[in-house]
Amino acid sequence: MRDHPHGVRRAAEPPLPAIWTGRATNRVQWLLSAVGAACVALGVELAVVSNWTSGVAPLLMSVVGCVAAGLLIMYGTLAFVHVAVTVDHESLEVRCGHMGLPRRRILLAHVVGADFVPKVTPRQWGGWGYRWRPEKGTAVVVRRGEGMAVTLGDGRTFTVTVDDAATAVRVIRARLGLAAEP
Numbered sequence: 001m002r003d004h005p006h007g008v009r010r011a012a013e014p015p016l017p018a019i020w021t022g023r024a025t026n027r028v029q030w031l032l033s034a035v036g037a038a039c040v041a042l043g044v045e046l047a048v049v050s051n052w053t054s055g056v057a058p059l060l061m062s063v064v065g066c067v068a069a070g071l072l073i074m075y076g077t078l079a080f081v082h083v084a085v086t087v088d089h090e091s092l093e094v095r096c097g098h099m100g101l102p103r104r105r106i107l108l109a110h111v112v113g114a115d116f117v118p119k120v121t122p123r124q125w126g127g128w129g130y131r132w133r134p135e136k137g138t139a140v141v142v143r144r145g146e147g148m149a150v151t152l153g154d155g156r157t158f159t160v161t162v163d164d165a166a167t168a169v170r171v172i173r174a175r176l177g178l179a180a181e182p
Helices: 030-048 057-079 163-176
Strands: 019-024 082-087 091-096 103-107 111-120 129-133 137-141 145-153 157-162
Touching: 019 163, 030 057, 082 157, 082 163, 111 157, 111 163, 137 145, 157 163
Parallel strands: 137 157
Antiparallel strands: 019 082, 082 091, 091 103, 111 145, 129 137, 145 157
16 A cells, blocks of 8 residues: 555646647638738739729729738738647747748757746737737737747747647656646
8 A cells, every 4th residue: 555645646647748739720810811812802803804094003003002911911810820839859849820830949958947828818919920028028829718838048938829738838847857837
């Protein structure tokens, strides 16, 4: 029979994976990208079926403006529809969107701590996307909800919203040899 301190038995935690992967998705971004597609379609329609009598310059400016605004909106929203996070034996990698851009790779050798953040909101960071705030650090926010924050050796923090962030924090802390959170 084993002697347990204070008569409390701790439940065995599931083993940690060798490579942890997680994702977070924001479906609202698809609606915003539809607005960008509508701007591009408007630019194309203006270019194809226009009866502008005031000249070519205003027509050209309108077409270029609509297409450029639409492409910027579409890239800005589709780049942050989802985020994929991978933690392996040497690094934490964050990839955004379908193309994986922007991407951030942080070596675990540069990480001194990892914390679970139960509630990350776009309001805290000034919106969705890749964000930087002097008093908070850098973040990738694709939706409201749980996330993780890693503290780097130079004192900066990097926060990312991801599903099952608690497991990611456990994996990082285990790789760093840190004690589990209480």
